[in-house]
Amino acid sequence: MRVIKLGGSLLEQPDEMRALFASLSDTENNTVIVHGGGALAQQWLSTAGLKSEKHEGLRVSPEQHMPYIVGALAGCANKQLMSWAIAAGAWPIGLTLHEAGISCRRQSAELGQVGTCELFESGLITNLLKCGYLPLISSIGFGKQGEWFNVNADDAAVAVAANLDADLLFLTDVDGVLDSEGRLIEQLDSRSIDELTKSGVIRYGMLVKVRSALNAAKRLRRCVRIGSWNLISKTHSGTQISE
Ligand SMILES: Nc1ncnc2c1ncn2[C@@H]1O[C@H](COP(=O)(O)OP(=O)(O)O)[C@@H](O)[C@H]1O
Numbered sequence: 001m002r003v004i005k006l007g008g009s010l011l012e013q014p015d016e017m018r019a020l021f022a023s024l025s026d027t028e029n030n031t032v033i034v035h036g037g038g039a040l041a042q043q044w045l046s047t048a049g050l051k052s053e054k055h056e057g058l059r060v061s062p063e064q065h066m067p068y069i070v071g072a073l074a075g076c077a078n079k080q081l082m083s084w085a086i087a088a089g090a091w092p093i094g095l096t097l098h099e100a101g102i103s104c105r106r107q108s109a110e111l112g113q114v115g116t117c118e119l120f121e122s123g124l125i126t127n128l129l130k131c132g133y134l135p136l137i138s139s140i141g142f143g144k145q146g147e148w149f150n151v152n153a154d155d156a157a158v159a160v161a162a163n164l165d166a167d168l169l170f171l172t173d174v175d176g177v178l179d180s181e182g183r184l185i186e187q188l189d190s191r192s193i194d195e196l197t198k199s200g201v202i203r204y205g206m207l208v209k210v211r212s213a214l215n216a217a218k219r220l221r222r223c224v225r226i227g228s229w230n231l232i233s234k235t236h237s238g239t240q241i242s243e
């Protein structure tokens with residue numbers, strides 16, 4: 001089984017998304033998609049006149065911003081992906097982290113409704129795969145009291161992969177992690193990640209992604225890859241992250 005995390009940047013590339021779903025429909029039913037949509041959430045918040053801030057790559061999410069964040073991620077982004085999947089002949093089913101057996105807790109008071117993930121038992125995703133569905137999971141989750149949370153989609157993908165004991169691929173709008181001269185770095189481990197982070201080569205959204213990938217490599221005890229959508233058709237190898 002494998003979990004593919006689709007970055008929000010890819011949602012703005014319809015041709016790549018159509019090609020991705022076409023290549024997925026040629027493979028066996030072993031893929032679960034977790035998606036972001038950060039750029040779309042940002043757009044919706046700005047249109048509503050709300051100023052949104054990020055802290056170390058995480059969107060500060062006050063309760064009054066949540067209807068726009070949930071609408072953009074669990075609504076529009078999720079349904080846009082369903083639309084491309086259906087056009088490619090797949091049977092997508094749009095879900096939140098709750099249905100994937102993940103419960104959320106508040107990360108810190110300063111970040112508002114930003115959630116961290118805790119796993120609980122749910123056989124739903126494996127059953128859906130057996131029935132031929134393609135699960136499309138947004139990074140919106142719920143707490144024990146039913147309160148809604150905004151989880152960074154990279155962290156959400158790690159939690160889903162951990163719950164399913166699955167391989168994990170992060171697909172984004174670059175070929176992988178790039179060095180200071182823009183060349184692809186093929187392998188990274190905790191030491192090299194530390195160096196590149198301190199020197200400012202890895203930053204912004206890639207910082208969250210690389211940290212999530214390293215966390216996933218440790219938890220899943222296997223390598224995790226970061227790359228562009230071409231990773232699926234194996235025409236690109238991306239960056240491999242190991243402990
Ligand atoms: N060293 C780096 N290598 C590649 N991308 C980087 C690096 N540092 C920062 N970035 C930025 O991180 C972005 C990917 O992160 P993000 O926008 O959060 O992706 P996604 O929306 O796919 O989760 C790239 O488009 C790039 O602008």
Ligand SMILES: CC(=O)N[C@@H](CCC(=O)OP(=O)(O)O)C(=O)O
Nearest residue numbers: 008036037038058059151152153
């Ligand atoms: C807490 C937090 O940062 N949540 C993210 C969730 C979406 C996301 O991660 O989208 P990408 O994968 O496109 O970056 C956000 O609101 O932007």
